[in-house]
Amino acid sequence: MTAIAAPAHPAPGRTLIGYLEAGLDAPICLTWELTYACNLACTHCLSSSGRRDPHELKTSECEAVIDELQRHKVFYVNIGGGEATVRPDFWHLLDYATSHDVGVKFSTNGSRITAAIAARLAASNYVDVQISLDGADAVVNDAIRGPGSYDTALAAMRYLSDAGFRGFKVSVVATRHNIDQLDEFKAIADRFDAQLRITRLRPSGRAVDVWDQLHPTSAQQRQLYAWLLARGEEVLTGDSFFHLAGFGAGLPGLNLCGAGRVVCLIDPVGDVYACPFAIHERFRAGNLRHDGGFIHVWRESELFRQLRSPRSGGACATCFQFDACRGGCPAAKFFTGLPLDGPDPECVRGLGEQALVAREPGGRPRPSQDHSHGRSATPDSPGDARRPCDAHPLSGAPSAASAGQR
Amino acid sequence: MAVAGPAGDHAFDLDHAWDLSRTVVLRPERFGALAYDFRSRRLSMLKDPRLVEVVRRLAECASAREACLAAGVDDGRLPSFARALAALERSGMIHERAPS
Numbered sequence: 349m350t351a352i353a354a355p356a357h358p359a360p361g362r363t364l365i366g367y368l369e370a371g372l373d374a375p376i377c378l379t380w381e382l383t384y385a386c387n388l389a390c391t392h393c394l395s396s397s398g399r400r401d402p403h404e405l406k407t408s409e410c411e412a413v414i415d416e417l418q419r420h421k422v423f424y425v426n427i428g429g430g431e432a433t434v435r436p437d438f439w440h441l442l443d444y445a446t447s448h449d450v451g452v453k454f455s456t457n458g459s460r461i462t463a464a465i466a467a468r469l470a471a472s473n474y475v476d477v478q479i480s481l482d483g484a485d486a487v488v489n490d491a492i493r494g495p496g497s498y499d500t501a502l503a504a505m506r507y508l509s510d511a512g513f514r515g516f517k518v519s520v521v522a523t524r525h526n527i528d529q530l531d532e533f534k535a536i537a538d539r540f541d542a543q544l545r546i547t548r549l550r551p552s553g554r555a556v557d558v559w560d561q562l563h564p565t566s567a568q569q570r571q572l573y574a575w576l577l578a579r580g581e582e583v584l585t586g587d588s589f590f591h592l593a594g595f596g597a598g599l600p601g602l603n604l605c606g607a608g609r610v611v612c613l614i615d616p617v618g619d620v621y622a623c624p625f626a627i628h629e630r631f632r633a634g635n636l637r638h639d640g641g642f643i644h645v646w647r648e649s650e651l652f653r654q655l656r657s658p659r660s661g662g663a664c665a666t667c668f669q670f671d672a673c674r675g676g677c678p679a680a681k682f683f684t685g686l687p688l689d690g691p692d693p694e695c696v697r698g699l700g701e702q703a704l705v706a707r708e709p710g711g712r713p714r715p716s717q718d719h720s721h722g723r724s725a726t727p728d729s730p731g732d733a734r735r736p737c738d739a740h741p742l743s744g745a746p747s748a749a750s751a752g753q754r
Numbered sequence: 755m756a757v758a759g760p761a762g763d764h765a766f767d768l769d770h771a772w773d774l775s776r777t778v779v780l781r782p783e784r785f786g787a788l789a790y791d792f793r794s795r796r797l798s799m800l801k802d803p804r805l806v807e808v809v810r811r812l813a814e815c816a817s818a819r820e821a822c823l824a825a826g827v828d829d830g831r832l833p834s835f836a837r838a839l840a841a842l843e844r845s846g847m848i849h850e851r852a853p854s
Contacts, residue, residue: 353799353842354802354805355804355837355838364785423779423781449779451790476795
């Protein structure tokens with residue numbers, strides 16, 4: 349989100365934020381995980397990716413989704429996975445989207461970016477690239493993303509830079525181990541004429557198991573907030589740190605949860621979720637194959653109706669910070685086993701930490717699906733009909749680098 | 755996010771001819787419109803339907819002032835519309851063009 353242009357005396361009635369919270373007729377943009385296949389196995393993967401799902405959308409189905417997005421002027425899609433570039437039709441779908449007025453920003457671990465691909469990407473206005481990097485050196489990065497993934501990401505950045513691709517994104521998920529590297533991340537982005545993007549670690553997907561150890565401490569949250577505030581619009585955040593607005597001035601962005609209101613997620617099998625960090629039955633709005641297409645799901649889903657209706661604030665309603673943080677991130681609460689109408693686990697007043705201590709043991713929900721390498725079935729539904737395809741050639745492939753969290 | 759406000763304002767030439775940038779697409783919304791620039795990948799929100807009307811008319815009017823008047827903006831509100839247009843200029847959404 350960038351500029352808001354308004355005359356000094358806007359029309360009376362609902363505020364802009366009010367309109368956005370009530371949901372738009374079509375999302376502004378959406379995240380589209382094209383495949384659960386990934387050549388990496390990042391410990392914090394938000395979609396528990398690894399192996400392709402045998403029921404992933406076919407090329408023609410993806411084209412139909414793009415046609416729908418074009419009709420409804422959805423400006424761009426954030427494509428991810430898994431590692432979306434391992435889909436054989438990835439480059440075709442990229443061209444199909446951009447030739448149908450749907451811009452593409454895709455997240456990649458960089459393993460498929462060659463000099464030739466970089467030149468092709470640099471030539472298009474409609475394509476943006478995010479290279480995932482979770483440490484400013486190989487030690488910190490590879491501990492999360494796997495051996496060799498740092499070198500792979502840096503090589504991709506070099507290819508893009510050499511091809512003249514200006515302003516691609518270096519996408520970092522903030523963790524306990526890389527908060528002290530913020531300046532180094534910035535230097536890496538600057539070196540390649542790229543833009544740094546730092547987003548919040550959510551306890552989603554495989555990160556359910558590592559969030560307790562990986563998420564920044566409360567002192568680090570404050571450090572991160574101060575650093576981001578000083579950088580202003582120079583560093584992107586995907587609006588993901590609105591829960592820190594209670595520290596003081598809001599960070600650039602809309603500072604609201606857009607889930608099911610202005611953004612959503614389409615997963616590889618066509619399930620539509622409220623946001624990329626909420627791959628769970630609780631946040632599933634429907635399936636575009638079985639429920640009348642994407643826009644129908646977007647407009648008619650009962651879940652999305654609920655997300656667009658006014659939220660009470662619950663236990664947070666009387667907090668003086670509520671107007672700033674809006675109660676934080678529902679997905680972060682859900683996957684840490686906290687009530688949705690209570691404080692965010694990283695509440696700046698420490699109320700989330702207290703709630704984490706007080707929560708019922710064993711009450712944390714598991715993601716509804718798991719395509720991780722080396723796991724046989726989803727924890728909640730062993731033997732599910734959508735069980736990942738063990739026979740896929742990418743299954744168990746040696747590590748190189750995944751899109752991780754975005 | 756650059757919010758249009760008094761601090762960052764600069765003089766906007768209401769008497770020049772302007773146009774929406776070629777790489778910008780407008781999407782009408784109940785609050786006004788979303789504007790997306792495919793080149794800079796910037797998203798802007800036009801928070802007032804009348805401002806959207808002004809922007810739509812820029813191409814066909816000899817000046818931004820004429821576009822404002824055609825959209826029903828009265829003289830007293832011209833300065834605030836000029837500030838909003840200046841914000842759009844800064845973000846590259848609109849640009850000056852040769853007078854037709």
